[in-house]
Amino acid sequence: MFHWLEKNPFFFSVVVFVIIAFAGIVEIFPNFAQQSRPVIGTKPYTTLELAGRHVYIKNSCNACHSQLVRPFKSETDRYGDYSLSGEYAYDRPFLWGSKRTGPDLLRVGNYRTTDWHEIHMKDPASVVPGTNMPAYKWMFTNIADINTAFAEQLTIAQFFSVPYNTPVPMKDGSMAVVKMGKSVADAHALALAEARIIVADMKDQGVKDAVASGQIPEIVAIIAYMNGLK
Amino acid sequence: MNKLYLWGIIMGALMLGATYIAVTGTKGGLNDDIINILTIAGAVSLVIITVFVVIKYVRQMQTDTADGVLARETWDGIAEYENELPVGWAVTFLLTIVWGMWYFIAGYPLNAYSQIGEYNEEVVTLTTKFEKDFNEKMSNFSETEKTQYMIDMGESVYITECMICHGLTADGIDGLSTDLNNWGTHASIVDAIVNGSKGLNYPMGDMAAGFASGQDATDIAVYIMNDLSGETGSIAYDNACAGCHGTDGKGLDGSSPDLLVYGESGFIVDVLNRGKKGFIGDMPKFDRLSDKQKEAVGAYISSLNK
Numbered sequence: 001m002f003h004w005l006e007k008n009p010f011f012f013s014v015v016v017f018v019i020i021a022f023a024g025i026v027e028i029f030p031n032f033a034q035q036s037r038p039v040i041g042t043k044p045y046t047t048l049e050l051a052g053r054h055v056y057i058k059n060s061c062n063a064c065h066s067q068l069v070r071p072f073k074s075e076t077d078r079y080g081d082y083s084l085s086g087e088y089a090y091d092r093p094f095l096w097g098s099k100r101t102g103p104d105l106l107r108v109g110n111y112r113t114t115d116w117h118e119i120h121m122k123d124p125a126s127v128v129p130g131t132n133m134p135a136y137k138w139m140f141t142n143i144a145d146i147n148t149a150f151a152e153q154l155t156i157a158q159f160f161s162v163p164y165n166t167p168v169p170m171k172d173g174s175m176a177v178v179k180m181g182k183s184v185a186d187a188h189a190l191a192l193a194e195a196r197i198i199v200a201d202m203k204d205q206g207v208k209d210a211v212a213s214g215q216i217p218e219i220v221a222i223i224a225y226m227n228g229l230k
Numbered sequence: 231m232n233k234l235y236l237w238g239i240i241m242g243a244l245m246l247g248a249t250y251i252a253v254t255g256t257k258g259g260l261n262d263d264i265i266n267i268l269t270i271a272g273a274v275s276l277v278i279i280t281v282f283v284v285i286k287y288v289r290q291m292q293t294d295t296a297d298g299v300l301a302r303e304t305w306d307g308i309a310e311y312e313n314e315l316p317v318g319w320a321v322t323f324l325l326t327i328v329w330g331m332w333y334f335i336a337g338y339p340l341n342a343y344s345q346i347g348e349y350n351e352e353v354v355t356l357t358t359k360f361e362k363d364f365n366e367k368m369s370n371f372s373e374t375e376k377t378q379y380m381i382d383m384g385e386s387v388y389i390t391e392c393m394i395c396h397g398l399t400a401d402g403i404d405g406l407s408t409d410l411n412n413w414g415t416h417a418s419i420v421d422a423i424v425n426g427s428k429g430l431n432y433p434m435g436d437m438a439a440g441f442a443s444g445q446d447a448t449d450i451a452v453y454i455m456n457d458l459s460g461e462t463g464s465i466a467y468d469n470a471c472a473g474c475h476g477t478d479g480k481g482l483d484g485s486s487p488d489l490l491v492y493g494e495s496g497f498i499v500d501v502l503n504r505g506k507k508g509f510i511g512d513m514p515k516f517d518r519l520s521d522k523q524k525e526a527v528g529a530y531i532s533s534l535n536k
Contacts, residue, residue, distance in 0.1 A: 071349035113512035
C-alpha cells in the first residue's frame with residue numbers, strides 16, 4: 001500500500017491531509033464540550049474590569065502571579081475551589097501563568113478588599129513583611145484607558161458573542177446583566193459609576209479627586225478587576 | 231595502532247579528565263558517599279561505552295557495502311532495497327500495536343481515573359486524618375491542654391489568613407486594621423459604645439455612636455463583660471442597648487450581634503462568617519475556613535488580651 005501511495009502523489013496528499021486533520025480534530029473537539037462552556041456564575045468583564053485587566057497585563061502581573069488553582073487540597077485550602085475550564089470562557093487571553101513568585105490570584109476577590117489592595121499596591125512590604133513585590137505607585141497617577149477597554153468589549157461582543165446587555169445565570173439562581181455602553185461617552189459613564197463605588201472605600205486623596213473630576217486612575221481599574229476575580 | 235582507536239582513547243581520556251575536574255571542583259567532592267561513587271562509576275562507564283559504540287559504527291560506515299534486490303520505482307535514480315524487515319523489529323512493532331489496543335481498551339479503563347476524583351480522595355483522606363487526630367488528642371487532653379491546643383491551632387491559621395492585615399503581633403499594623411490585642415476587653419466595649427460600631431451587616435443596621443457616655447458607658451461595659459449579670463450597668467444597659475440587642479443580650483433572634491459571646495470564640499466565628507465593613511477598612515468573609523479552624527482562630531484571638 002505504501003508503494004502504491006508513493007506512486008500516486010494525489011492520494012498521498014489525501015492521506016496526509018486526513019491524518020493531520022485527525023490530529024486537528026483531537027485538539028478542536030474538546031472546545032465544544034459542556035465543560036468548556038462558561039461555568040454558571042461566570043460573567044463577562046465590565047468596562048472598568050477590562051481596563052484593569054489591561055493594566056494587569058501591561059505591568060506583567062502574570063509573570064509572578066498565576067490564575068489557576070490546581071486540584072490539590074494544599075491549593076484549595078489556600079486559594080479556594082480548584083479552577084474549571086469554563087471559568088476562563090471570557091478570558092482573552094487567559095492569564096493562567098506558569099510561575100508563582102507571588103500567590104495565585106484567581107479568587108483574590110474573595111479574600112482581599114479594596115482598601116487592602118490600595119495599601120498593598122502603594123507599599124507591599126507594609127502589609128506583607130519580607131515580600132519582594134515592588135510598589136506600583138504610578139498606578140495612582142496614570143489614567144486607565146477606557147477607550148481601549150470599550151473597543152475590546154465591542155469586538156468580543158460582536159465577534160465572539162460575549163453576552164453583554166444579556167442576562168447570564170448566577171450561582172444563586174438569579175440572573176445578572178453586565179452592561180456595555182452604546183457609545184464611547186456611555187462607556188465612560190458606566191466605568192465612572194463603577195469607579196465611584198470602589199473609590200468610596202479608598203483613602204488616597206489624589207485618586208478620589210481624579211475620580212470626582214471624571215478621570216479613572218489605573219489603580220481603580222485594577223482593583224475593580226481584582227475584586228471581580230472570584 | 232589504528233588511527234580511529236587512538237582518537238577514541240584521546241576522547242575517552244579527555245571526557246574522563248573533564249568528569250574528574252568537574253567532580254573534585256564541586257563542594258564536597260567525592261567524600262566516600264556511595265551515591266557520589268555510583269554516579270562517578272556511571273559516568274565512567276558511559277564514557278567508555280560511548281567511545282566503543284562510536285568506534286564500532288564509524289568502522290562499519292568505513293567498510294560496509296550494501297546489497298540486495300532494488301525496488302522497481304526510483305526517484306531521480308535513487309532506489310531502495312526490498313529487504314525483509316528484521317524479524318525482531320517486526321515482532322516488536324506488532325506487539326506494540328497489540329499492547330496499544332489492550333491499553334486503550336482494557337489496560338487504562340477510560341473514565342476510571344480523573345484528577346478531580348483523586349482530589350476528592352485526597353480531601354477525604356486528609357479530613358478523616360485530621361478529625362481522627364483531633365478527636366484522639368481532645369479525648370486525651372486535660373481542659374487546659376485542650377484550650378492551649380485550640381490556641382496553637384488558631385495561631386497557625388491566624389498566621390496564614392489574618393496576619394496579612396492584622397499583623398504578626400495582631401496589633402493592626404499601625405492602625406491599618408483593628409488591634410486585636412485589645413479585642414474583647416472592657417475598653418473595647420466602651421469604645422464601641424462611644425464611637426459606634428458598624429459593618430457586620432445585621433438587619434438592625436450599623437450601631438450609631440453615643441448611645442451612652444461617661445459613667446454609663448463604662449458601667450454597661452462591666453455588665454456585658456459579666457455576661458449580663460450583676461447590678462452595675464444593668465439599668466443603663468436596658469435603656470441604651472436592649473432596644474436592639476434585647477434585654478437578654480442575645481440580639482433578638484439574629485437581628486443584631488449576640489453580646490453574650492462577646493470576648494469569646496463564638497463572636498469571632500460570627501465575624502469570620504459575616505465579614506466586617508468597619509471604620510478602618512473592609513474585612514472579607516472567611517467562610518471557607520472549616521468550623522474547627524474558625525473556632526481555633528476565635529480561641530487564639532480571645533487569648534491575646536489575657
